[in-house]
Amino acid sequence: MSTAATADASSSGDTTEGSVRLLTLQSEDGEVFEVKETIATQSVTIKGMVDDDCATSTIPVCNVTGRTLAMVIEWWNKHEIGAVSNEKELKEWESQFDTIDDKSDRDDVYDLLMAANYLNIPTLLDCCTSAVAEAIKGKSTDEMREFFDIKSDFDEKEEDALRKENQWAFEN
Amino acid sequence: MADLPPEMIVDILSRLPVKSLCRFKCVSKSWLTLISHPRFVKMHLNQTQREKLFLDAKECFYSVDLESLSCDVDKVEAVKLDIAPLESDLEVFIRNTWVNSSNGLLCFNLGKCLWVYNPSTGERKQVPDFCFHYRGKFCFGFSYNDSIDDYKFVRLNHPGNIVEIYSLRKNSWTSIQHDLCNIRYRFDGIQGFPLNGAIHWEFYYGDNFKDQSQNKVIIAFDLAKENFKTLQLPITENVRCIVGLFGSYLCMLGKGIADTYQLWVMKEYGVQESWTKILTFTSPSGFPKPVCYLNNTNIPMMHKYLEGLVFYNPEHRELKNIEVDVTQGFLVYRYVESLVSPNYNNHFTTEEKLLEPYWFEVEEQAIQRLSKNTICLT
Structure with a gap:
């Protein structure tokens, strides 16, 4: 995840590309990013604004911090058509999301999930959702309760019975 | 992750393996409700297609992860399936097994x-009022049909004109008459191929039972309409052919002269012109049975009873073997x-009770999102 955290958003501010229109996005904490329209419209939400001619001034991206927005922009850049020469390279880059064991990775993915949900970026949402699924599939029930902050509402008897019924799923 | 909206949690859970989900039923009551809910079951099925092979090795059943197979793999591990309570049947009668699978139910x-059995969860059910016949020729098949949201087992006999149909959803039998008088099938216990909500069998025209493709036809029984239609085989020169299922295509494997074989698939279901030859190969040791493409490749995998899994x-x-750690011959x-x-x-009789407004609502959203995602990704 470390490369995502240090995302370089400056490349998107290239104004020399003639007719390419730039959009200005402002994060929740006030950071401003200039992004090519063709890239930013990977977000269904932003595309809707562009289509409705609502993207002429600075677009406030509430609920998303500058740090997270930089990661989102890196994602957009990588997924721009023609940006990455082959599918394999893209998959390798995406594989950094596969391990979210420590807390900072988990926070990053959480932030990205929320941003992808808010901005409606299907590819990013799909990737982060799969990453979380991959990270939790081997967890115990207690670890799951901790992960999602859930309190068990089974009484001891009920839980024992249910565990017995699904005994095989608790074995290695 | 505690603050994730419920629809995102549903989306995450729908991507998990069955084993994790069975364990996570114990997390809380609302998770138990969600994971057991028919809608979630369906969503999970559409989301995660973890493909496996079921090996029937006479005395035991095994499972092989299809993802574990590739061109570089010489040997794969087979996991023995624990179906002990079924085994008492083995002593009672000679095994006469044939298997059909649909949406993970065998x-x-x-x-x-x-029996209807889910090898992923170990859950099983004995079909009631099944009349076993010692003699006579029968065709069998089991499949899901989406338009009626039901699984049906079908048996037709010959000579005779009765089609017996068992509905898993209704848990009961019905029967209708068939009118397949000018076509025949040759052996007892012909297994059908489930595809597109219908069951398919290989039949012969007339009584001569010649094995060339021009003497054969595929009969499809539509589980919703409960009627038959015929699908023609490709016109090609061969001395013998077999019909089957290759991945999710109907296929025909034709044998020419000097041990050469041709594998054909019907690319577009029901369209005669779409029969396409995808492979020509030689196999000195006899007819293989087509299975599916090797994981993420366009290399066809096949199976030979004694030699195991082979791919081209x-x-x-040439054909190359993948060794499976099962000692005896097996079917795949x-x-x-x-x-x-x-x-x-039971799923449906208890559905009313299961519905909890909270999950129900979020599932709807997640399902909608899922379908949106699919459109965007393709």
């Missing part, structure tokens, strides 16, 4: 009984990992 007969090695232009069937319960009827 249907097979063992002894005099008919395009570099060396494809299935997907799923949460679908063999007690499908």
Whole structure:
């Protein structure tokens, strides 16, 4: 995840590309990013604004911090058509999301999930959702309760019975 | 992750393997409700297609992860499936097994009984009122049909004109008459191929039972309409052919002269012109049975009873073996990992009770999002 955290958003501010229109996005904490329209419209939400001619001034991206927005922009850049020469390279880059064991990775993915949900970026949402699924599939029930902050509402008897019924799923 | 909206949690859970989900039923009551809910089961099935092979090795059943197979793999591990309570049947009667799989449910007969079994969850059910016949020729098949949201087992006999149909959802039998008088099938216990909500069998025209493709036809029984239609085989020169299922295509393997074989698939279901030859190869040791493409490749995998899994090695232009750690010969069937319960009827009788507004609502959203995603990704 470390490369995502240090995302370089400056490349998107290239104004020399003639007719390419730039959009200005402002994060929740006030950071401003200039992004090519063709890239930013990977977000269904932003595309809707562009289509409705609502993207002429600075677009406030509430609920998303500058740090997270930089990661989102890196994602957009990588997924721009023609940006990455082959599918394999893209998959390798995406594989950094596969391990979210420590807390900072988990926070990053959480932030990205929320941003992808808010901005409606299907590819990013799909990737982060799969990453979380991959990270939790081997967890115990207690670890799951901790992960999602859930309190068990089974009484001891009920839980024992249910565990017995699904005994095989608790074995290695 | 505690603050994730419920629809995102549903989306995450729908991507998990069956084993994790069965464990996570114990997390909380609302998770138990969600994971057992027919809608979630369906969503999970559409989301995660973990494909497996079911190996029937006479005394035991095994499972092989299809993802574990590739061109570089010489040997794969087979996991023995624990179906101990079924084994008492083995002593009672000679095994006469045939298997059909649909959405992760396998249907097979063992002894005099008919079982529906989910190898991913271990859940099973004995089909009631199954009349076992010692003699006579029968065609069997089991499949899901989306338009009626039901699984049906079908048996037709010959000579005779009766089609017996068991509905898993209704948990009951009905029968209708068939009118397949000018076509025949040759052997007892012909297994059908489930595809597109219908079951398919290989039939012969007339009584001469010649094995060339021009003497054969595929009969499809539509589980919703409960009627038959015929599908023609490709016109090609061969001295013998077999019909089957290759991945999710109807296929025909034709044998020419000097041990050469041609594998054909019907690319577009029901369209005669779409029969396409996808492979020509030689196999000195007899007819293989087509299975499916090797994981993420366009290399066809096949199966030989005694030799196990084989695939066509395009570099060396020959069939290559993948060793499976099962000692004796086995039969191979494809299935997907799923949460679908063999007690499908209970699913619906208890559905009202299961519905909890909270999950119900979020599932709807997640399903909608899922379908949106699919559109965007393709």
